[in-house]
Amino acid sequence: VTGRVWLQAALVLTTFAYPAGHFAFQRSVGGDPWTLGGWAMYTVPRPKIAVLIQDDQKLLDARRACPAPTTDYVSSRLVAGRLADPEPLRRCLEKAGFARKPLWRAERRFDGKTGRFVTRREPL
Amino acid sequence: MTLASAARALIPVDVRAFARRRAPSASQLLFAFGGEPDESSARKQRWLCLGLCAGLFLEWIKQALRGVVGFAPAVVCVAAALCLATQRVRAGSALALAVAAWGVWFTLPLTPNHGFALFLALAWCCASAFGKGELEPEAALRWLGFTILFWAGVQKVLYDSYWNGSFLGAKLASGEPRFYWLGLVAGTEELDRLRRALPDGPFSFQSWHVLWLSRAIPVLEIGLSLALAFKTWRTSAAAASLLFVVLVQLAAGEMTFAITAGALLTAYFEEPLAARLVKVVWVATVGLTAWAFLLPGSIVN
Numbered sequence: 097v098t099g100r101v102w103l104q105a106a107l108v109l110t111t112f113a114y115p116a117g118h119f120a121f122q123r124s125v126g127g128d129p130w131t132l133g134g135w136a137m138y139t140v141p142r143p144k145i146a147v148l149i150q151d152d153q154k155l156l157d158a159r160r161a162c163p164a165p166t167t168d169y170v171s172s173r174l175v176a177g178r179l180a181d182p183e184p185l186r187r188c189l190e191k192a193g194f195a196r197k198p199l200w201r202a203e204r205r206f207d208g209k210t211g212r213f214v215t216r217r218e219p220l
Numbered sequence: 221m222t223l224a225s226a227a228r229a230l231i232p233v234d235v236r237a238f239a240r241r242r243a244p245s246a247s248q249l250l251f252a253f254g255g256e257p258d259e260s261s262a263r264k265q266r267w268l269c270l271g272l273c274a275g276l277f278l279e280w281i282k283q284a285l286r287g288v289v290g291f292a293p294a295v296v297c298v299a300a301a302l303c304l305a306t307q308r309v310r311a312g313s314a315l316a317l318a319v320a321a322w323g324v325w326f327t328l329p330l331t332p333n334h335g336f337a338l339f340l341a342l343a344w345c346c347a348s349a350f351g352k353g354e355l356e357p358e359a360a361l362r363w364l365g366f367t368i369l370f371w372a373g374v375q376k377v378l379y380d381s382y383w384n385g386s387f388l389g390a391k392l393a394s395g396e397p398r399f400y401w402l403g404l405v406a407g408t409e410e411l412d413r414l415r416r417a418l419p420d421g422p423f424s425f426q427s428w429h430v431l432w433l434s435r436a437i438p439v440l441e442i443g444l445s446l447a448l449a450f451k452t453w454r455t456s457a458a459a460a461s462l463l464f465v466v467l468v469q470l471a472a473g474e475m476t477f478a479i480t481a482g483a484l485l486t487a488y489f490e491e492p493l494a495a496r497l498v499k500v501v502w503v504a505t506v507g508l509t510a511w512a513f514l515l516p517g518s519i520v521n
Contacts, residue, residue, distance in 0.1 A: 108363065111340065115371040119378050129379060131329060133336040135371040138472065139379035141390050175329040208381025211389060212421035 125177030126205075132175060141213075143205045145170045147185065147220060150198040158199070162188035173201075182220050264491040265357050266304050266312075269345040271483030271498040273301040273316050274505040276338050279323065279476045281509050285516055289326075293319050301502075313346040333368075334477040340364055341484060361487035366448050368484070369461060373441025385434035389414055389423030398473035406430045440464055448488070458488030462497075475508050 118134025121127065128143055129136035147158035147166055159166040165188040172180040182201075189199065199220035206213050277297035284291045296319050303312030320339040324331050344360035381387040391399045392406060393414040403411050410427050417423055425431040444464060447457035462485040469478035479501055486497045 111364065111367055115367075115375060119375060129375070130333075131331075133331070133333055134375065135333055135368050136375040136379070137333050138372075138387070139375050140381050140387060141394075171329060206381070206386075206390060208379045208386055209384075210421070211381070211384055211386030211423045213390070213419065215420070 122177070125179050127177035128174040130174075140206045140208050143174065143203055145173050145204075146202045148200040148202055148217075149189065149194050150200060151194075155200070158185065158189060161192040161194065186220065261491060262309075264494055265345075265348065266307070266309055267491070267495050267498045268357055268361055268483070268487055269309070269313055269316065269342070269349075270301055270304045271486050271501050272338060272341050272345065272480070273297055273304065273312075274498075274501045275334065275476055275480035275483055276316060276320055276323070276342070277301070278479055278505050278508055279334070279338070280319065281512060282476065285512055293322065309349045313342065313349045317342040317346040332476075334474070334480045337364065337368060337477075337480055337484070341480075358487050361484050362448075365461070365481070365484040365487060366445050368481070369441050369448070369465065370445035373438040373443075373445065376438035376441070382434050382438050385425040385431045386421070386423050388430070388434045389425055390421065393418055393423055401471060402430070405433065437468065454488060458485055461485055461488075479505055479508075 115134045115136070118132060118136060119129075122129050122132075122134070122136070129139050130142050147169065149156040149158055149161065157166075162185060165185040169180060169182055169185040186199065189195075189197075200217050201220045202215065202217045204213055204215045277294055280289070280294040280297055281291075283289050284294055296315055300312045300315035300319070303309075303315060305312075317339075320335075320342045324335050324339045327335055341357075341361055341364055344364070345357045348357045348360070376382045376387075388399070388402060392402045392411065406414075406425065406427060410425060410430065413426065414423055425434065441464075444457055444461045447453045448461065450457075462482060465481040465485065466478045469475070469481060482497065482501045482504075486494045486501070489497065
């Protein structure tokens, strides 16, 4: 048996086992099932994520102050859930003059079991 | 039915030949579920790779029309298809794989599933073109077709939003144009009730026919994929899977996935039918391309 055969066998097993790992990973970190393959598109509507800056009584969209870092953070949050690193975005917002303002992450997710969208706002 | 004949029906490999070998080859492992092709020709393998180029071409045409990239990747897809059509399998599969790999890299981390499917399928085509015949793309594409169909159904069950119809309910209530057809099935009363539940829900159907339509999707995905594992049902299951997947993807507006799934499931048919299906896939692709040029933005995915 050549190493190549086992490499192919590993590929076959990986393609079958990967979606199970994808489900476990996305469930544990709170990611978007539509990302990273795993054949889980159309399982639930995609979550919506926004980063907000609290400026007195107003809430500002972080995208207006730091468009690229906000997009990067939202994308990584969709893929990796709570493993996404908010530091680059936070640094950009500090440079943009929002150093002492409270930052919030607002997420709207769908719960398939209850059929409801749940919106949560947590500190970034 | 004896145990041996039951095993033969379920696992379509020659069990005695299998036992004589020291260890199963990768191809045999693939065949255990996807199904061993009775006979495989180099020409059929070329047809299968050619079908995949259609999905890849449509994907890049869409990206070009959205202004994300130029038309160069789509032109490379046509070049790959021409290479495959003129028996330059290595050049054709390598070109197609290069474009598919770039597509995955370009869209990471939000790569759509058809991007991964095309990349995997073309990687297998390429590995077989450059290999020593250990892995035929036909078996690999069958395996991939089975895996996608099976897991698409299981994931829907795991996320628990099809048995109560909540996914389709939420989509219908949101007023997405591509789910307009579902409103016609559900009826005005159901539609009004769902819209009253906006923005947060709960979204669930009361009319049994829409609820059972929602339930039928994962049931058919899992059922048809398992039927593909049985040799005696394989051809009918492949035909039913092809029809089902293409209909579902068209209903969801996922044109590229419909074309990709059509090309993948072609691997289950005899060469003359597979060749005809690949031609149909290309005609559909050219038609969708013309549609995309004439009505920009009308093709969602």
